Amino acid sequence: MKHTLSVLVENKPGVLARIAGLFSRRGFNIDSLAVGITEDPDVSRMTITVDAAEHPIEQVTKQLHKLINVIKITDLDPERTVARELSLVKVSTDAKTRGEVMQIAEIFRARILDVGKKSLTIEVTGTTGKIEALEQLLRPHGVVEIVRTGRVAIERGGK
Amino acid sequence: MKGSEIIIESLKAAGVDTIFGLPGGMVIPLYDALYDSDLRHILVRHEQGAAHMADGYARATGRTGVCVATSGPGATNLVTGIANAYMDSTPMIAITGQARSDLIGTDAFQEADITGITEPIVKHSYLIKRTEDIPRVFKEAFYIASTGRPGPVVIDIPSDMQLEDIGYKPAGRLNLPGYKPTLKGNMKQIRSAATAIAAAERPVIYAGGGVITAGAEKELLALAKLMKIPVTTTLMGLGAFPENNDLSLGMLGMHGTGYANYAVTHCDLLLGVGARFDDRVTGKIATFARGAKKIHIDMDPAEISKNVPIDIPIVGDARDVLGGIVAELRKLKRRPKQTAAWMDQVIAWKQKHPLHYKDFKGSIMPQYVIEEINRISKSDAILCTDVGQHQMWSCLFYTHIKPRHFISSGGLGTMGFGFPAAIGAKVGRPDKIVIDIAGDGSFQMNIQELATAVCYDIPVVVCILNNGFLGMVRQWQELFWNKRYSDTVISCQPDFAAVAEAYGALGMTITDKKDVSDAIRTAIKARRPAVLDFHVRAEENVFPMVPAGKSIDEMIGGHRT
Ligand SMILES: Cc1ncc(C[n+]2csc(CCOP(=O)(O)OP(=O)(O)O)c2C)c(N)n1
Ligand SMILES: [Mg+2]
Numbered sequence: 001m002k003h004t005l006s007v008l009v010e011n012k013p014g015v016l017a018r019i020a021g022l023f024s025r026r027g028f029n030i031d032s033l034a035v036g037i038t039e040d041p042d043v044s045r046m047t048i049t050v051d052a053a054e055h056p057i058e059q060v061t062k063q064l065h066k067l068i069n070v071i072k073i074t075d076l077d078p079e080r081t082v083a084r085e086l087s088l089v090k091v092s093t094d095a096k097t098r099g100e101v102m103q104i105a106e107i108f109r110a111r112i113l114d115v116g117k118k119s120l121t122i123e124v125t126g127t128t129g130k131i132e133a134l135e136q137l138l139r140p141h142g143v144v145e146i147v148r149t150g151r152v153a154i155e156r157g158g159k
Numbered sequence: 160m161k162g163s164e165i166i167i168e169s170l171k172a173a174g175v176d177t178i179f180g181l182p183g184g185m186v187i188p189l190y191d192a193l194y195d196s197d198l199r200h201i202l203v204r205h206e207q208g209a210a211h212m213a214d215g216y217a218r219a220t221g222r223t224g225v226c227v228a229t230s231g232p233g234a235t236n237l238v239t240g241i242a243n244a245y246m247d248s249t250p251m252i253a254i255t256g257q258a259r260s261d262l263i264g265t266d267a268f269q270e271a272d273i274t275g276i277t278e279p280i281v282k283h284s285y286l287i288k289r290t291e292d293i294p295r296v297f298k299e300a301f302y303i304a305s306t307g308r309p310g311p312v313v314i315d316i317p318s319d320m321q322l323e324d325i326g327y328k329p330a331g332r333l334n335l336p337g338y339k340p341t342l343k344g345n346m347k348q349i350r351s352a353a354t355a356i357a358a359a360e361r362p363v364i365y366a367g368g369g370v371i372t373a374g375a376e377k378e379l380l381a382l383a384k385l386m387k388i389p390v391t392t393t394l395m396g397l398g399a400f401p402e403n404n405d406l407s408l409g410m411l412g413m414h415g416t417g418y419a420n421y422a423v424t425h426c427d428l429l430l431g432v433g434a435r436f437d438d439r440v441t442g443k444i445a446t447f448a449r450g451a452k453k454i455h456i457d458m459d460p461a462e463i464s465k466n467v468p469i470d471i472p473i474v475g476d477a478r479d480v481l482g483g484i485v486a487e488l489r490k491l492k493r494r495p496k497q498t499a500a501w502m503d504q505v506i507a508w509k510q511k512h513p514l515h516y517k518d519f520k521g522s523i524m525p526q527y528v529i530e531e532i533n534r535i536s537k538s539d540a541i542l543c544t545d546v547g548q549h550q551m552w553s554c555l556f557y558t559h560i561k562p563r564h565f566i567s568s569g570g571l572g573t574m575g576f577g578f579p580a581a582i583g584a585k586v587g588r589p590d591k592i593v594i595d596i597a598g599d600g601s602f603q604m605n606i607q608e609l610a611t612a613v614c615y616d617i618p619v620v621v622c623i624l625n626n627g628f629l630g631m632v633r634q635w636q637e638l639f640w641n642k643r644y645s646d647t648v649i650s651c652q653p654d655f656a657a658v659a660e661a662y663g664a665l666g667m668t669i670t671d672k673k674d675v676s677d678a679i680r681t682a683i684k685a686r687r688p689a690v691l692d693f694h695v696r697a698e699e700n701v702f703p704m705v706p707a708g709k710s711i712d713e714m715i716g717g718h719r720t
Pocket of ligand 1: 548549550572597599628631
């Protein structure tokens with residue numbers, strides 16, 4: 001099962017390197033990673049997706065906790081969490097296929113960012129599932145390039 | 160005040176009186192400030208020696224050890240010592256010079272990314288970017304290194320930060336939002352542990368280095384005595400429980416005693432405290448204490464259930480938790496005679512499988528040398544070791560009765576550790592007899608520190624168990640690789656006594672058993688650095704031994720079956 005860890009860290013140099021290093025030397029795989037500032041400029045948030053089938057999630061979080069710069073770790077409950085990713089997809093199109101591709105994009109509420117002679121760039125936001133579904137549908141048209149962010153997630157309601 | 164002077168002030172604020180190091184371009188300002196200070200600096204001959212000295216000093220005294228090196232090669236020479244301190248949870252500060260801050264990242268002369276290089280082997284590290292951060296960084300570093308589960312902290316300081324002249328403001332209050340070690344054990348867990356211990360019929364305590372770090376030996380002894388529980392220790396735990404007590408089982412694991420390994424295998428309750436269920440201890444993990452309910456007390460939550468699933472985990476300081484368990488057990492006021500049969504069994508194992516070795520006429524047996532050191536020092540010396548067979552004999556044939564009196568590289572198994580660690584221990588504990596049991600291979604990995612010992616008149620006694628082999632590897636080759644002694648014969652051995660004399664130390668070669676004890680006595684009495692080169696039986700093996708991957712009750716050799 002995939003776990004999404006929301007990790008608050010001190011906003012200091014080298015923190016990302018320490019976390020990345022810890023995952024690699026303990027043999028934990030990072031599925032996705034997103035880093036950004038928070039409402040507090042001294043604190044950053046890392047949203048890390050890991051596959052807990054491969055590694056006991058408890059070991060991952062305990063090891064993370066040992067890093068001095070890690071302040072708080074929340075293993076987000078998928079039932080109570082809203083998660084999003086963003087993907088930019090460049091699809092090869094010509095005059096004939098452009099319409100069809102734009103239709104697919106519209107169904108997914110994706111935006112057209114750029115239209116070129118031979119390609120079209122689409123921006124889509126959503127869950128991993130939605131993004132993958134769109135990518136699947138676009139593939140037959142010839143996907144030139146995909147640029148995807150890591151997952152970001154937040155708990156519903158509450159404080 | 161210059162950054163370099165602020166460093167000295169910060170060290171003093173942390174209570175440091177002695178540091179070990181060697182200068183170079185990027186720490187000249189620091190050494191210049193040292194020149195005028197009353198801090199004691201021990202100049203080493205190789206930075207690895209400085210790191211191990213700081214480590215030995217810390218283990219012998221319980222205080223944080225400090226080592227210093229210049230940037231680049233000086234810093235990288237510390238790496239083995241830092242890794243060693245990390246694996247054995249030694250509180251240590253490693254200060255390194257760094258290229259000028261405006262040159263970092265340009266492959267400047269002697270630039271090495273030491274915080275990057277050491278990232279996997281430190282508890283924490285700092286690259287100082289502003290001179291005014293020095294007091295805060297030092298305060299945090301000492302706090303982090305010495306509290307919780309201790310470990311090494313690296314502080315990398317660019318040369319311009321050492322030179323900059325600013326006002327000195329002592330560090331303010333610590334602010335480490337991500338670092339709050341749990342000291343007090345959870346009461347509910349302590350109670351369930353007490354209940355489980357009271358109900359056990361075949362209990363065993365398995366104690367590690369964490370007991371010594373926490374200073375919990377009294378509480379451990381109280382618990383063992385109260386409930387009549389036999390105690391086995393890891394290599395790091397030697398001295399946490401007095402081996403002259405009837406409840407002692409000695410060391411367990413790959414080269415543990417037969418009775419310790421049998422007791423752990425057959426117990427119904429295993430209380431692990433300050434130990435980490437390392438593979439050298441557990442052998443085949445599936446069968447380790449297979450029928451036992453397991454309690455684990457540790458400072459580091461990540462150690463709990465890391466290797467072996469635990470029934471009752473208790474995170475906290477070993478002293479606090481053991482004290483709590485004893486108090487609970489006293490309240491329970493139940494002391495059934497239910498462990499009597501178990502103790503009979505343990506005694507029977509001790510009688511049936513005592514540690515022993517065969518005496519070969521005309522040879523000095525390495526075990527005998529250890530026994531003699533034990534006898535002459537009345538088990539009261541600080542014993543340091545290198546790594547190999549001599550290390551295991553030091554574990555087995557010396558009676559470890561006091562904490563902080565056995566200093567050995569457990570987790571990393573660093574050849575070359577023993578001698579500099581002994582120097583550090585003697586600097587920290589000048590009142591004690593300090594003996595380094597060395598291998599003829601290991602000693603040569605930091606033999607240059609003879610100069611340091613002589614120069615500062617640090618009278619450690621090095622006892623080389625010279626078998627002419629990289630003995631421990633040879634033993635594996637003998638037992639598991641058809642006696643194909645590939646590169647384990649140490650040919651071209653120097654005359655160690657002559658080398659010692661050349662450095663200005665006392666050197667002796669001992670080839671006859673009848674001269675062993677006189678040599679030890681003479682060296683101790685000499686009150687100057689001494690090297691005793693004992694030519695011991697070459698192809699002697701360390702037994703018992705649990706072959707790799709076997710259960711710990713599947714021992715070979717050395718104990719009568
Ligand atoms: C730095 C380092 N290199 C290699 C090893 C592997 N090793 C472990 S024990 C050993 C033999 C040590 O020989 P010696 O110091 O003579 O001790 P003996 O086993 O003969 O008592 C070796 C090479 C090690 N532990 N550390
Ligand atoms: Mg040898």
